[in-house]
Amino acid sequence: MLKETQNWSANPVLSVEHLTMRFGGLVAVDDLSFNVGRGDITALIGPNGAGKTTVFNCVTGFYKPTEGRIALRRDQAVADGTLAELTKSGRQYFDGDKGGVFLLERMPDFKITEVAGVARTFQNIRLFGGMTVLENLLVAQHNQLMQASSFTIGGLFGLPGYRKAAAAAKDKAVEWLRHVNLLDRADDPAADLPYGAQRRLEIARALCTNPVLLCLDEPAAGLNPRESAELNELLRFIRDEHGVSVLLIEHDMGVVMEISDHIIVLDYGKKIADGTASEVRSDPKVIAAYLGVDDEEVDEVERDLDVQTGHSASEGGSQ
Amino acid sequence: MADTTSPSAANRPEGAERLSEARRDAMRGEPPYSEAPPEDTRLVRALKEGGITAALVAALTLFFFAFRTDIAVGGLSLTASPVVWIIAIAIAFAGRFLLTYFVFAGDTAVVGGWKKVAAGTGRMPIGKILGVLLLFIALTLPILLPQFLPSQNRYLLNLGITILTYVMLGWGLNIVVGLAGLLDLGYVAFYAVGAYSFALLATNFELGFWVCLPMAGLFAAMWGVILGFPVLRLRGDYLAIVTLAFGEIIRIVLLNWYEFTGGPDGILGIPEPSFFGLEFNRRDGSFSDFFGIEYSPIQKFIYLYYIILALALLTNFVTMRLRKLPVGRAWEALREDEIACRSLGINTTNVKLTAFATGAMFGGFAGSFFATKQQFISPESFTFIESAIILAIVVLGGLGSQLGVVIASVAMIGGIELLRKLTVLQAVFGNDFDPTQYRMLIFGLAMVLIMVWKPRGLVSTRSPSAVYKEKKTIGADMVAQGEGH
Ligand SMILES: Nc1ncnc2c1ncn2[C@@H]1O[C@H](COP(=O)(O)OP(=O)(O)OP(=O)(O)O)[C@@H](O)[C@H]1O
Ligand SMILES: [Mg+2]
Numbered sequence: 001m002l003k004e005t006q007n008w009s010a011n012p013v014l015s016v017e018h019l020t021m022r023f024g025g026l027v028a029v030d031d032l033s034f035n036v037g038r039g040d041i042t043a044l045i046g047p048n049g050a051g052k053t054t055v056f057n058c059v060t061g062f063y064k065p066t067e068g069r070i071a072l073r074r075d076q077a078v079a080d081g082t083l084a085e086l087t088k089s090g091r092q093y094f095d096g097d098k099g100g101v102f103l104l105e106r107m108p109d110f111k112i113t114e115v116a117g118v119a120r121t122f123q124n125i126r127l128f129g130g131m132t133v134l135e136n137l138l139v140a141q142h143n144q145l146m147q148a149s150s151f152t153i154g155g156l157f158g159l160p161g162y163r164k165a166a167a168a169a170k171d172k173a174v175e176w177l178r179h180v181n182l183l184d185r186a187d188d189p190a191a192d193l194p195y196g197a198q199r200r201l202e203i204a205r206a207l208c209t210n211p212v213l214l215c216l217d218e219p220a221a222g223l224n225p226r227e228s229a230e231l232n233e234l235l236r237f238i239r240d241e242h243g244v245s246v247l248l249i250e251h252d253m254g255v256v257m258e259i260s261d262h263i264i265v266l267d268y269g270k271k272i273a274d275g276t277a278s279e280v281r282s283d284p285k286v287i288a289a290y291l292g293v294d295d296e297e298v299d300e301v302e303r304d305l306d307v308q309t310g311h312s313a314s315e316g317g318s319q
Numbered sequence: 320m321a322d323t324t325s326p327s328a329a330n331r332p333e334g335a336e337r338l339s340e341a342r343r344d345a346m347r348g349e350p351p352y353s354e355a356p357p358e359d360t361r362l363v364r365a366l367k368e369g370g371i372t373a374a375l376v377a378a379l380t381l382f383f384f385a386f387r388t389d390i391a392v393g394g395l396s397l398t399a400s401p402v403v404w405i406i407a408i409a410i411a412f413a414g415r416f417l418l419t420y421f422v423f424a425g426d427t428a429v430v431g432g433w434k435k436v437a438a439g440t441g442r443m444p445i446g447k448i449l450g451v452l453l454l455f456i457a458l459t460l461p462i463l464l465p466q467f468l469p470s471q472n473r474y475l476l477n478l479g480i481t482i483l484t485y486v487m488l489g490w491g492l493n494i495v496v497g498l499a500g501l502l503d504l505g506y507v508a509f510y511a512v513g514a515y516s517f518a519l520l521a522t523n524f525e526l527g528f529w530v531c532l533p534m535a536g537l538f539a540a541m542w543g544v545i546l547g548f549p550v551l552r553l554r555g556d557y558l559a560i561v562t563l564a565f566g567e568i569i570r571i572v573l574l575n576w577y578e579f580t581g582g583p584d585g586i587l588g589i590p591e592p593s594f595f596g597l598e599f600n601r602r603d604g605s606f607s608d609f610f611g612i613e614y615s616p617i618q619k620f621i622y623l624y625y626i627i628l629a630l631a632l633l634t635n636f637v638t639m640r641l642r643k644l645p646v647g648r649a650w651e652a653l654r655e656d657e658i659a660c661r662s663l664g665i666n667t668t669n670v671k672l673t674a675f676a677t678g679a680m681f682g683g684f685a686g687s688f689f690a691t692k693q694q695f696i697s698p699e700s701f702t703f704i705e706s707a708i709i710l711a712i713v714v715l716g717g718l719g720s721q722l723g724v725v726i727a728s729v730a731m732i733g734g735i736e737l738l739r740k741l742t743v744l745q746a747v748f749g750n751d752f753d754p755t756q757y758r759m760l761i762f763g764l765a766m767v768l769i770m771v772w773k774p775r776g777l778v779s780t781r782s783p784s785a786v787y788k789e790k791k792t793i794g795a796d797m798v799a800q801g802e803g804h
Contacts, residue, residue, distance in 0.1 A: 130798030
């Protein structure tokens, strides 16, 4: 496999390097390195308890990683030396005209969304249940609206600048509601929506923050096949029309294999495979991890496969 | 922290879905698969329920009202007094009948029925009408009182001022507890800071009420931020305990810093507010002199009444306005889910601090009004019980509801006063029954009953801050209560 030709190596939006997260004695993520390509849909998969959500929590600042660097390049044209310089400087991020580089492990969670442009959803849906669907999307635009209301003073007196911004925010919310098929429920409390609709609303809410990278934690969990198909459609739309890179955790292999440009497989906090869907699918380590085979047997399976196909499946397999 | 990872029924997607649906249904009082009971007509139902109530009252009061034992020669004598008993039964029947016929109309079950009304869309107009009516009464009270109750004029006006002060405090605390969902048991601290700021500024620098009022508000807001910082990371009970302690610290400092605050002696001679420089007294150049009307002490009370009414309405106006602005929406989002807030780039530290500061500012305004009205303040006035009463008003009214706070204040403050005068009860409990001694007991009982009847407060629905097409009120079962409830 030629590393240079891969989008995620050539033009990464997110680079996770040597990420380690320990909870007391438990090593949930162990020296994990991977890239997320700009404009790709990247899937992070692995058996239960593999550490996927923990990776998400580190990327979005909800956990401070024990070790490692998590760098987000907001724009493509960032000079090569910038990241190394930034790392040495001890600052959280560099935001120049030519592009921004953000060291996420140094930033507090809300700043990661606000400044770096990483939005996320949660494995257990976290909506503002007592607020309407529309309000949920307006809350997501808090920072822009706050600025437009001159930190409340302008809003309190109803200045035209704020009114315009408020109308624009509402339009944007309505636009996203149309895309996720929830416009007719705009005035209903979020807690009243069916499960699939709540998932879609959470994605729409995350998108209202104008992210560069969208992290979705099991977006297809609990969806029926039709809803799953709609979700695939939505994710493609987000990637193609809005240029948002998507990083998702998913157990539904149908979804993963169909839409992912790049798949990373975790097991016990370690990366066991990294590549395109077809590469990962045929990786014996992945098969073994999902079937729950012992390490010795993995070697056996590997040997068998080697005999059959004549090559070892992926770069990640070398760990 | 962000996610629970252990696979249990509640966080597996399908399990969670079924669980939440079941819970929602249960809260609405709808068992999953039951047929609608056959409907009676309204009159029949009212009669039936009235009859049941009357029977219950008859059974319960039989030995209390119908018979009376007295000590007599050779033991006890039994006197029957069926009249009292029958009156009690009749009252219960009539009350229940009227309630069912007029108030509960259109709904089946007693409690479930009310919840359904609250969750529906038909509730809003009633609230609006009630709000306008209350506003009208509040505006015209000083005119109405001398017409209808001239003998009680001054007493009732004073009571009105007290109620309005609590309405304002309730509205201020509602921002912190009702909107932002942060349980604050030390709200009286800001009331005290406002009162002492005004008193000290006025007595030391000879400043007037209107100059000091904004300063007192600012000082209180500053203390709100100071309290905000240590409690930022606290949740639930811990938040409540620290705010409680904060309230006590402020009071104890006021009590012991003798040189500055006068300690237990308090501060005397706080000036009264003037009407554009005109004072309320008999002298030349006073209010009555300037307008050429006869001096009456009631004028000052009317003026104070309108000041606190204006301050309270300002609080309400600003709160209603803030709710529709990004800050207010962030407060409510914070109450709903703090982690989700942070995932959306909201600096929850700032959100909490603004909530504490805004709430504290209105508490400070109310405090300076209190000082100028009393003309004397001491730490006695700022004990924990005040915080508790204000919180009780907010909880009883329904967290986050502006109208609820008004109703609860009138019911609580007015109710306590009313019980003092309730000599009617002597007819029931005998002549040596002193209502003033039992009023807190009766009052507590009434509060418990109300909370059993409406656990989420009198007005528990939430009205959305932004509307796409149609405004629908949101039932209490959807709305989160925030930290520490
Ligand atoms: N805050 C925490 N404290 C202690 N241990 C944790 C914490 N968060 C996660 N873990 C542990 O880290 C390991 C990885 O958990 P994680 O939630 O990342 O798994 P996952 O891959 O998302 O699994 P699933 O597919 O079930 O969501 C688990 O053993 C979990 O118990
Ligand atoms: Mg997970």
